[in-house]
Amino acid sequence: MKRLHIQLIAILSGIILILSSIGAYLGAISYAISALATIIIFPAFIISIGLLLSAGLKDGDIPFMGY
Amino acid sequence: MIRVFDQGIEGAGLFMIEFGDIVPYFSVYTATLFTFAIIFTLLATFSIPEKQMDIIFGGDAYYAKEIKPQDLRFQRFVAIACGTATLGAVVTGDIFNFTLFAAMIGITNIGIVASSRSHHVLNAAYQYGIVAMIACVPLFGGAAMILATTGTLSIWSLAGIGAAPILAKILLLLGVMGEGMAPFYIGKAEITRAQGAPFILMVHVSSLLLFLRVVEIILVI
Amino acid sequence: MIRRLSHILSDFDKLSQIYAVLVIIVIIGGILTIPSLEYQADRLYPKTIHPESPLDPYDRGGTPFEKTEVLAEYPENSPYLGYVTAYLTPFSLALATLTHHVGTTIVAHPGGIIDEILYNTRGLDTVVETSILFVAFGVASFLFLRRDEE
């Protein structure tokens, strides 16, 4: 996957997560829907953040090639 | 919150489907089990099996074992059948229907392992198969006893009245245990040595979900 | 003690024995409770035999596409419960009026025998039962075809 796609997923899922949280507090969306959305989107959010962090921008060292 | 059957066991009832004389229902609990069954069935359908690493004795060399395409195709077919049976078992609203799905899960579990070529794994699967066959007797015996004593098999009518005899419940539990649960882990553990992770995983998924469902049924009726 | 127990549990050749012991314990305990159980007969399907009917061994009684006398769990969902005669297609019905052998034909082919075994099953049950047979047959034939490769 391209870095841009991962960035997009991370930002979108982050926004949805925060919105669903706020919505549940204000009573705009029901608690059950907010919970469901959080459970489904949270892994996508965390994994994309992790992948973003791990994808270095500069060239790395020569990797270990194995035996 | 609306609770299914007015019992504080499995959370809110969501919806039901009318299938002739059998009415499957989705409560929060069964819907969750259903979702996981779908997720794992999809994983078994679409992911390729792993290539098991093996070393050659007497050297540093190692190689990755591959599964033959025809074995793979068969394993995938049985794994999907197993997933479908699990889907049915976790939502059905009828005890006889549930036992049928359980029996089907037992058979497909053996089918998943059958394409392995290791003698050790096949021996374990054979023993497990014998247990699954014996288990049909308590499984259907339990359902038959519930029908004979209460006059109905529907979980909807049985829920909460406590009419089902304890003996029938224990037989049902014992049957499900034989079709794929403890204390027969040792058979399962040996089966796990077979190759083809997504398919072998279906063996565990189906038996765990089946067990979770039978616990719910026993508590509800 | 625990070591001995784990030794027994760790041998998969003893699986069926352990299971058999469990079943025996439950059944012995169960036999004691049988006098306290009560029998409910209203789900039994009343079978009568009419040798002169064209559907003879297969005839389950009742008028096709009519009400059943068996107590259904959800009568509104399954009005024809129990009477397999009620499941006859219009074509089979027409055939039954013409010849005397429709019943024997149905029973003589595998589907009919399955149906005879499962004579009081309902909706989804019938589907599941046949799929069990199908899968079991699939597994057996796979193993049979593979037998020569070893």
Added chain:
Amino acid sequence: MIEYLLSAMILGLLLHGIHRKVIARVQGRPGPPIWQELLHTLKFLFKETWIPKTASQGLYVGVVALALAIWSAALILLLTGGSLLLLFALYLIHKIIEHGTGLSSGSQYSKFGAIRSVISAASELPLLASVALLYLFTGSLMISDIEAYQVINGPLLIPAFPAAIALYMVILSKIHYGPFSIIEAKELVSGYWTEHFGVWRGLLNAAFGLKTFVLLYTFVMVFIGPIGLPLTLLAILILMITLSFVCAVTPMLSPYDSVSIQTVTTGLIAIYIIYLGVFA
């Protein structure tokens, strides 16, 4: 929602750190700092990540996402006072995650970890016994009902003591370095997650931090009752430290012995349940 998840995750990882620290102090070592596990997880997130060629790729990534999903579901379930039976179900599905993590990579080490995880499935039986005993007492499995029961009748810890022992054993079998932690034994390198490296390992670590928090929180909620946030956190901390003491002074059992002990415990609790059901 998300704020609960993130804070529970961080707290869980801190608890892991405290666990290691306490074990080290009991054994007379200085031990790592308590935020070590947190740093550990962050460190993994910055490592180069890919999917091994021999792995079953869908499953390899899928289990990580599922591990995060089930434990966030479990936390939300606890917060909303849902069904204890559903929590039990999620816990069992965690078992499948363990199998899947081990089986998906194709490596022998993680495969043995997965096989041991299948063997040790008996560790779920005490949880079932505990759930059944609670149902006998409260007549409901909804956590909100159990809490309401405890507000009226006092903590369940005393009347349902065997159930508390069973749940304690379940948590013990899921904690690192414990007597029942045969699936992470050091002869298997890191057990079933040996082959999950980089981001995958970091996220599994995070999910398991969440798991530890959820399990301890369940124990406090179900056996002590609603006592307010600060006291709950304190109770969780104390519980964790007792667990660490047990882990520090007990050796790891051999796989089948661990199974036997858990099965025997379940059997004893089952006998107690039958006794209660028949005579009381």
